[in-house]
Amino acid sequence: MIKEVTAVQRILSTQLSHQIGESVRIAGWLHRRRLLKSVAFLIVRDAAGLAQVVVTDPTVRAAVESLSEETVVEVTGTVIANPTAPAGVEVVEPAVRPLGPPAVPPPFDLYRPVLTATLPTQLDHAPTALRHPSRSAALRISAAAVAGFRAALDARDFVEIHTPKVVASSTESGANVFALDWFGRPAYLAQSPQFYKQLMVGVFERVYEVGPVFRAEPHDTVRHLAQYTSLDVELGFVADHRDVMVVLRDTLAGMLGAVRARAGAALATLGVEPPEVPAEIPAVHFTEALKIAGAPADEPDLAPAHERALGEWACREHGSDFLFVTGYPMAKRPFYTHPDPARPAYSNGFDLLFRGMELVTGGQRLHRYEDYLAALAARGEPVEPYAGYVDAFRHGMPPHGGFAIGLERFVARLTGAANVREVTAFPRDLHRLTP
RNA sequence: GGUCCUGUGGAGCAGUCGGAGUGCUCGCCGCCCUGUCAAGGCGGAGGUCGCGGGUUCAAGUCCCGUCAGGACCGCCA
Numbered sequence: 069m070i071k072e073v074t075a076v077q078r079i080l081s082t083q084l085s086h087q088i089g090e091s092v093r094i095a096g097w098l099h100r101r102r103l104l105k106s107v108a109f110l111i112v113r114d115a116a117g118l119a120q121v122v123v124t125d126p127t128v129r130a131a132v133e134s135l136s137e138e139t140v141v142e143v144t145g146t147v148i149a150n151p152t153a154p155a156g157v158e159v160v161e162p163a164v165r166p167l168g169p170p171a172v173p174p175p176f177d178l179y180r181p182v183l184t185a186t187l188p189t190q191l192d193h194a195p196t197a198l199r200h201p202s203r204s205a206a207l208r209i210s211a212a213a214v215a216g217f218r219a220a221l222d223a224r225d226f227v228e229i230h231t232p233k234v235v236a237s238s239t240e241s242g243a244n245v246f247a248l249d250w251f252g253r254p255a256y257l258a259q260s261p262q263f264y265k266q267l268m269v270g271v272f273e274r275v276y277e278v279g280p281v282f283r284a285e286p287h288d289t290v291r292h293l294a295q296y297t298s299l300d301v302e303l304g305f306v307a308d309h310r311d312v313m314v315v316l317r318d319t320l321a322g323m324l325g326a327v328r329a330r331a332g333a334a335l336a337t338l339g340v341e342p343p344e345v346p347a348e349i350p351a352v353h354f355t356e357a358l359k360i361a362g363a364p365a366d367e368p369d370l371a372p373a374h375e376r377a378l379g380e381w382a383c384r385e386h387g388s389d390f391l392f393v394t395g396y397p398m399a400k401r402p403f404y405t406h407p408d409p410a411r412p413a414y415s416n417g418f419d420l421l422f423r424g425m426e427l428v429t430g431g432q433r434l435h436r437y438e439d440y441l442a443a444l445a446a447r448g449e450p451v452e453p454y455a456g457y458v459d460a461f462r463h464g465m466p467p468h469g470g471f472a473i474g475l476e477r478f479v480a481r482l483t484g485a486a487n488v489r490e491v492t493a494f495p496r497d498l499h500r501l502t503p
Numbered sequence: 504g505g506u507c508c509u510g511u512g513g514a515g516c517a518g519u520c521g522g523a524g525u526g527c528u529c530g531c532c533g534c535c536c537u538g539u540c541a542a543g544g545c546g547g548a549g550g551u552c553g554c555g556g557g558u559u560c561a562a563g564u565c566c567c568g569u570c571a572g573g574a575c576c577g578c579c580a
Binding site for chain 2: 100102103104105106107108109111120122124150152153154173174175176177179180181182183184185186187188189244260281283285286287288289290291292293296298299369371372373419425426427428429472473474475476477478488499
């Protein structure tokens, strides 16, 4: 077997403090150069963080002067401890080898603590803007949250599934779908894995999915995307929606726990302290929520201003960043929603507000074939487009329910981002299809 | 889809009552500086004031249209 015995293993910036006195190789992007008369400092950024390299040799210095910020370089040198270095360690006597041509500088300074470019400018130059620690930190938190979502559900015997993103008919009442051509037949991008995750409850009892969903709704707000990542859960053998809410509570706790455990540096970069999830998240019925928010009693839904008011109320009265609103009117919920047996005009459905924004929708679903026929008939909708879905309920489905978390909204609320686009790598919305 | 706001060198802004493309912070180029920390000092380059039309002796500034961007609302996760 051939092995490169002479190669020095690459060390990440954060590991340098364990290599004092050693000869090391680091590699990354030239984050910033500070050129003084007889000494030059190179700040090299890698996936883990920043490393300082000190150049005194005139030949190396001359070579470094021609390298612009963001050029990819490899540095070999000796690690020394130095209290005046930003991290307490630095690499001296370096050899600097560019791994590519000098980089064309991005239109904003990545080495500054805050990105001064406006959001549209950042999004236009997303491939480089995302390199800024403040932007990449949000994406690391997002990744940790998804890992926590999976871990929490895996621990409760859920099975991860993957459902089609191209479908023959829309999942939720008609209009807002992206149409495309499927070998000459009309097809649509899936608005939700709703039908498929319900059907898979008939296979595994408990399922979840992490995947993109597509909404052709002309919403132009800081909390809407045409494509977003939906964290979907569905479970069988529930008594009602409250069993689903318990799983949601534990899932959120798992997500935030994973964010703390796996994205501590990212949280520090953003100065964010994740909230605790109460052992029991406070819950109010929709009719009560209207009163708290000061909305008219005949209001069919909560407006964003009402949700903000409820968020403040939950924080004030219960010290909770989370609030369940249960029992939304059946008229505002999709046809597969299970009604409240005691008050049939209201549903066994809920929303979860996180700091005053709708983060999750969930509830108990219908599970009897006849109920589906009646629900569609009551809404004047034909059964035929839903045949493949509804038919499954003739073959035995347990009482079940589930929920869907909007990942971008979760991260935006958690990090304090004003716009979900700040925590989305390449957002797709009404106006943006590139990059 | 409705309402409101904003378009000024590469980035972010200011520009008053209509009076010469004026100004600020940063970047860029050149020079200087043994230890920088968003380095510092001196000098320089870079603009069809989004686009089109109108009013005026005179428009970045006022009016109309148009394009682009943003916020709120509707609706949603």
